[in-house]
Amino acid sequence: MISTVRELLKEKGNHVWSIEPDASAYEALTIMAEKNIGALLVMHKGEIVGVFSERDYARNSIQEDRNNLIVPVGDFMTRNVLYVSPESTMEECMALMTGKHVRHLPVIDNNRLLGLISIGDVVKRIISAQKIVISELEKYVPKK
Numbered sequence: 001m002i003s004t005v006r007e008l009l010k011e012k013g014n015h016v017w018s019i020e021p022d023a024s025a026y027e028a029l030t031i032m033a034e035k036n037i038g039a040l041l042v043m044h045k046g047e048i049v050g051v052f053s054e055r056d057y058a059r060n061s062i063q064e065d066r067n068n069l070i071v072p073v074g075d076f077m078t079r080n081v082l083y084v085s086p087e088s089t090m091e092e093c094m095a096l097m098t099g100k101h102v103r104h105l106p107v108i109d110n111n112r113l114l115g116l117i118s119i120g121d122v123v124k125r126i127i128s129a130q131k132i133v134i135s136e137l138e139k140y141v142p143k144k
Contacts, residue, residue, distance in 0.1 A: 003129050005093065005107050005117060006086035011125075014115035016106075018043040019052065021074030025061070028052050028073045039104040041116060042077045048113065050077030051104055083108045084117070090129070093122045 018041040019028050028040055032054065042050035052073045060076045061068040083106040084093055093105060097119050107114040 003090045003125055004086065005084055005088045005090075005115075008090070008117060008121060008125050009086065009107060009115045012115075012117075012121060014107075016041055016113060016116045019073055020044060021049055021077065022072050024070050025052075025057055025073055025076060026069035029054075029057065029069075038118060039116070040073075041106060041113075042073055048081055048083075048106060050074065050079050051081055051102075051106075052077040053104060055103065078102075081106065085109055086114055090122050090125050093117065094119075094126065097122065 017031060017035055017037060019031065021042050021044055031040060032038065038055075039051055039053035041048055042052050050073075056076045056078055057068075061071070082096060082100055082102055084096065086107055086109050097103065097105065103119045104116060106116050
């Protein structure tokens with residue numbers, strides 16, 4: 001059973017929260033706390049310029065010698081944004097995320113942003129698919 005990003009987005013929805021690169025880290029962290037999310041896409045003039053995550057803030061703010069909450073998101077964000085297509089499989093997403101140590105991937109199709117998936121989304125989908133396979137296989141195992 002192959003599961004694609006397109007199927008995942010149909011299930012979870014495709015709303016994406018974003019912020020401008022000149023917004024403060026405090027603004028970004030406030031949005032993330034209110035929405036219970038771990039990352040925001042950083043957008044400028046409709047283009048993705050980065051991803052700002054809790055991990056970006058935690059790792060990069062320790063190196064700064066200033067009030068980190070007023071520092072612009074652009075100073076903390078990950079600039080090299082990896083992305084997937086709607087036809088990518090969960091296995092491909094998992095391999096990319098674990099191989100590159102990222103937890104969030106924008107979904108892009110024909111230069112259009114379709115959504116954002118997280119490592120949690122992918123893991124839940126893979127586990128769900130495995131449970132279905134196990135259930136189907138149990139039908140063939142003789143009962144004692």
